[in-house]
Amino acid sequence: xxxxxxxxxxxxxxxxxxxxxxxxxxxxxxxxxxxxxxxxxxxxxxxxxxxxxxxxxxxxxxxxxxxxxxxxxxxxxxxxxxxxxxxxxxxxxxxxxxxxxxxxxxxxxxxxxxxxxxxxxxxxxxxxxxxxxxxxxxxxxxxxxxxxxxxxxxxxxxxxxxxxxxxxxxxxxxx
Numbered sequence: 001x002x003x004x005x006x007x008x009x010x011x012x013x014x015x016x017x018x019x020x021x022x023x024x025x026x027x028x029x030x031x032x033x034x035x036x037x038x039x040x041x042x043x044x045x046x047x048x049x050x051x052x053x054x055x056x057x058x059x060x061x062x063x064x065x066x067x068x069x070x071x072x073x074x075x076x077x078x079x080x081x082x083x084x085x086x087x088x089x090x091x092x093x094x095x096x097x098x099x100x101x102x103x104x105x106x107x108x109x110x111x112x113x114x115x116x117x118x119x120x121x122x123x124x125x126x127x128x129x130x131x132x133x134x135x136x137x138x139x140x141x142x143x144x145x146x147x148x149x150x151x152x153x154x155x156x157x158x159x160x161x162x163x164x165x166x167x168x169x170x171x172x173x174x175x
Contacts, residue, residue, distance in 0.1 A: 014032050014033075016030070016046075016135065017135075019031055019032060019046070019135075020132055021132070021133050021134065021135045022126060022127070022130025022131060022132060022133070023130060023131045023132075023133045024126055024129055024130045025055075025056075025129070025142060025150065026049070026050065026053045026054070026055075027047060027048060027049045027050070027053055027055055027104075028047070028048045028133065029045045029046070029047050029048075029116075029126050029130065030045065030046040030047075030135075031043065031044070031045055031123065032044040032045065032046055032115075034123060035120035035121075035123035035124045035127065036120045037120070038120060039119060039120055039121035040119055040120070040121070041119070041120040042117060042118075042119070042120070043117075043118050043119060043120045043122065043123035044115070044116070044117055045115075045116040045117075045118065045123065045126070046069075046113065046114075046115060046116070047066070047113070047114045047115075047116045048111050048112070048113050048114075049071075049073060049104055049105075049106045049111060049112045049114075050106065050111045051106055051108060051109050051110060051111055052106065052107070053105075053106050053111075054103065054104060054105040054106065054172045054173065054174075055103055055104040055105075056103055056161065056162060056167045056172055056174050057076060057101060057102070057103035057161075057162035057166060057167055057170060057172065058101070058102070058103065058154075058159055058160060058161050058162065059099055059100060059101045059102065059159070059160045060098075060099075060122065060125075060157065060158070060159040060160070061098050061099060061158065062098065062118055062119040062121055062122040063095075063096065063097060063098050063118065063119065064095075064096040064116060064117070064118045064122070065093065065094065065095050065096070065116070065117045065118070066088075066093070066094040066096070066114045066115070066116050067092075067093050067094075067114060067115040067116075068088050068089055068090050068091065068092045068093075068094070068112065068113075068114050069090065069113045069114060069115055070090055070110070070111075070112070070113045071089075071090070071106065071108065071110045071111050071112030071113055072087065072088070072089045072106070072108045072110075072112060073087075073088050073089075073104050073105070073106050073112040073114070074086065074087050074088070074104065074105050074106075074107065075087075075088055075094055075102060075103075075104055076101075076102055076103040076104070076105075076170055076172075077100070077101075077102060078100070078101045078102075083101070083170060085105075085171075094114075101160075101162075103162070103167070103170065103172055105171065105172055121157070125153065125154075125157050125159070128153050129149070129150050129153050129154075131146075
C-alpha cells in the first residue's frame with residue numbers, strides 16, 4: 001500500500017532578506033531556491049562577483065546556467081582544446097554544460113550580478129565551502145586552513161580545479 005504525501009501547492013515569495021549570503025572565495029551567493037534532497041533537483045542562486053573578482057578555472061559534472069542581471073563579466077570557455085574569453089552583460093545568458101572547463105572574471109568597476117540555475121548537488125557544495133557574510137559585504141581572504149578545506153571538499157565532490165599557474169596564464173589571479 002502506498003501512502004500519499006501531501007504536497008504544498010501554495011505560492012512562495014522569497015525576499016532578499018530571507019536569503020543567507022555566503023562568501024565563496026570572493027564571489028558571493030544567495031539561495032533563492034536552496035538545495036533539495038535529490039542531487040539533480042534545481043537550485044536557483046543569485047551570484048555576485050565583485051569588481052576585480054574572479055572564479056578560477058574549474059569543471060564539474062553539474063550543469064550551470066547564468067543570466068546576467070547587471071554588470072559585465074568575462075567567461076572563459078574552451079573549444080577544440082583552446083581557451084578564450086567571452087564578454088557578457090545584462091540580458092545575456094551563459095550555458096555551461098556538464099564537464100565544461102570554465103571560469104569568470106570581472107574586470108569592470110561594478111559588481112556583476114547573475115541569476116544562476118544549477119543542481120542541488122552544486123548548491124550543497126557552495127554551502128560546504130561558503131562562509132556566511134552580511135548582505136552586500138565583501139568576504140575576507142581565506143586562511144590557509146580554509147583553502148585546504150576548499151580543496152578537500154572540491155576533491156570529495158569530484159571537481160577538477162586548474163593549477164594557480166593555469167589560472168595565471170589565462171589572466172585570473174588566484175587567492
